[in-house]
């Protein structure tokens with residue numbers, strides 16, 4: 001079964017536009033879980049453009065499914081995650097000023113750095129995942145870091161899906177097979193949507209979790225949050 005973890009960054013983006021608490025990030029997280037969401041993902045960025053440090057702490061007791069915190073492992077981020085102890089941390093090598101995440105790790109180049117940080121999280125009992133482009137040759141080094149999982153960065157899939165879905169998925173399938181051979185769990189995310197999710201989930205073996213935010217929150221404007229979460233769950237259902 002592939003779990004749906006809903007990324008609520010964009011709820012915070014909307015809230016921050018007025019500085020109050022509407023829409024409430026915590027209420028959204030509670031509702032999403034009531035509607036069937038199997039996890040909550042957040043990606044607190046250093047400039048707090050959406051999720052704030054306070055949100056991270058406010059959400060912790062309310063996430064009863066699986067709490068996944070994504071981010072670039074600067075010292076401040078590491079210490080916060082060690083303090084909050086979510087079920088999973090996803091390491092993303094994004095520049096502070098990047099508009100959104102735009103690349104996976106070069107696991108060969110950053111092997112020592114990642115190995116050290118992953119050991120810290122593992123010692124605290126936090127599952128670790130490394131954001132990765134669909135490049136099978138990087139998987140071996142991801143495994144060497146001691147990470148539990150990789151998260152496939154799916155922006156290229158989403159872009160190419162509308163042109164040629166078979167060639168769009170090929171590098172992801174190849175990377176997924178290598179990950180399984182190295183005993184790594186598999187997550188995926190970025191620009192997944194109601195349009196492109198089913199084909200991805202149907203064709204990628206051993207997909208444990210997808211984290212979806214931008215499209216899901218946008219679609220919820222038209223369909224409502226409950227209907228949208230349900231629609232995503234249907235895309236992931238195997239029957």
Ligand SMILES: CC(=O)[C@@H](O)[C@H](O)COP(=O)(O)O
Pocket residue numbers: 007009010043070092099100101131189190213
């Ligand atoms: C790692 C990843 O692909 C997502 O977390 C993405 O970074 C979302 O972040 P934004 O909502 O800031 O675009």
Ligand SMILES: NCC(=O)COP(=O)(O)O
Pocket residue numbers: 007041070151188189190191192211212213214215216
């Ligand atoms: N890890 C990917 C994620 O959490 C959500 O990405 P997106 O759906 O907002 O592009």
